[in-house]
Amino acid sequence: MQLDDKVVLVTGASAGIGRAIAARAGAAGARVLVHGRDEERTRLVAAEVDGFPLVADLSVGAERARLCDEALEQFGRVDVLVNNAGVGWAGPLTEMTVAQLRAVIEVDLLAALELTHELLPPMVNRGEGAICFVSSIAGRTGVAGEAVYSAAKAGVDMFAESLRAETAGTGVGVSVVVPGAVSTGFFETRGRPYTRSRPRPVPPEDVANAVLTTITRGRAEAWVPGWLRIAPAVRVLAPGAYRQLSTRFGEQVRVSPEPNHTSHEGAS
Numbered sequence: 001m002q003l004d005d006k007v008v009l010v011t012g013a014s015a016g017i018g019r020a021i022a023a024r025a026g027a028a029g030a031r032v033l034v035h036g037r038d039e040e041r042t043r044l045v046a047a048e049v050d051g052f053p054l055v056a057d058l059s060v061g062a063e064r065a066r067l068c069d070e071a072l073e074q075f076g077r078v079d080v081l082v083n084n085a086g087v088g089w090a091g092p093l094t095e096m097t098v099a100q101l102r103a104v105i106e107v108d109l110l111a112a113l114e115l116t117h118e119l120l121p122p123m124v125n126r127g128e129g130a131i132c133f134v135s136s137i138a139g140r141t142g143v144a145g146e147a148v149y150s151a152a153k154a155g156v157d158m159f160a161e162s163l164r165a166e167t168a169g170t171g172v173g174v175s176v177v178v179p180g181a182v183s184t185g186f187f188e189t190r191g192r193p194y195t196r197s198r199p200r201p202v203p204p205e206d207v208a209n210a211v212l213t214t215i216t217r218g219r220a221e222a223w224v225p226g227w228l229r230i231a232p233a234v235r236v237l238a239p240g241a242y243r244q245l246s247t248r249f250g251e252q253v254r255v256s257p258e259p260n261h262t263s264h265e266g267a268s
C-alpha cells in the first residue's frame, strides 16, 4: 500500500517513535493525524509534519471513543492506523498499585484493541487499509521488573496475529513491529533509566522505517534490530537454558516479602 494521499493516524506521535513515524508518513505524502496526550507537544509535532493534532488520554475509555470519532471526522476516513502509544512501568509487581497496573493495560493493550475495533470495519468495507502495532521484545520474552508491560505487549502480539488471519483476503494488512531498546523518553517516563550495554538503544527513526516498510510492502512483522529475533527463538527451542540465562544476565528485579508479612506455613 502506498501512502501518498492516504490518511494515517499515529497514536503517541507527540514524542519518540510516534513522532518519527509521523514524520516518515508525512514525507511519504500521507495526511497525518498526530495523536498525543500532551496538547502542546502534539500541536508542535503536527506543525512539524504538516499534520493534524488530535489530543486524547488513552487510559480513559470515553477519550478513546472520541479520538476515533474525531479521526474519522477530519477526512471522512482513516486508511492506516499505527497503534504506537505506550507507557512502561518498571519495578517488582508487588510495588505496583492496581491503578498503575490498570493504566498500563488500558494504554498499551485496550486502547490498541478498541481503536482497531472502531477503525477496521470501514477499511474492510473499502477493501483497503493497514493496521500496524508497535509491540516490544518484552512481549516476546518477558522481562523481570516489567511483568505487566510484557503481558500487555504479548496481548497486542496475539491480537495482531489472530486479526491477520481474520483479515486475510480483505485488502487490509496487519503488521507488528518489535523493537528492543530505543533512545526515547520512554525509560524516564517509566521510572527507571536504561542502563544495560546490550542491546544498545537504536534511534526512533529505525523503528519508524520498519513501520513504514511493513505497511508499504505488506509485511507481517519486523524486528528492530533484526538480530533480536534470536532471543524468543532460543526461548522456544531451549526454554530451560533460556530461563537460566535470563535469570542470571537479565534485569535483576525481584519481589521480596513485605516487612510485616507472617507466613501461614505451619499455622494450625
Ligand code: NAP
Pocket: 011, 012, 013, 014, 015, 016, 017, 018, 035, 036, 037, 038, 039, 041, 042, 056, 057, 058, 059, 084, 085, 086, 087, 088, 107, 134, 135, 136, 137, 179, 180, 181, 182, 183, 184, 185, 186, 187, 189
Ligand atoms: P515515548 O517517547 O515515551 O512516547 C510515548 C508516546 O505515547 C507519547 O506520544 C505519549 O504521549 C503517548 N502516551 C503515553 N501515555 C499515554 C496516554 N495515557 N494517552 C495517550 N497517549 C499516551 O515512548 P516511545 O519509546 O516512543 O514508545 C512508543 C512505543 O514503542 C510504545 O508502545 C512503547 O511501548 C514501544 N517501545 C518502546 C521501546 C523503547 O525502548 N523506547 C522499546 C520497545 C517498544 P504524551 O507524550 O503526549 O503524553
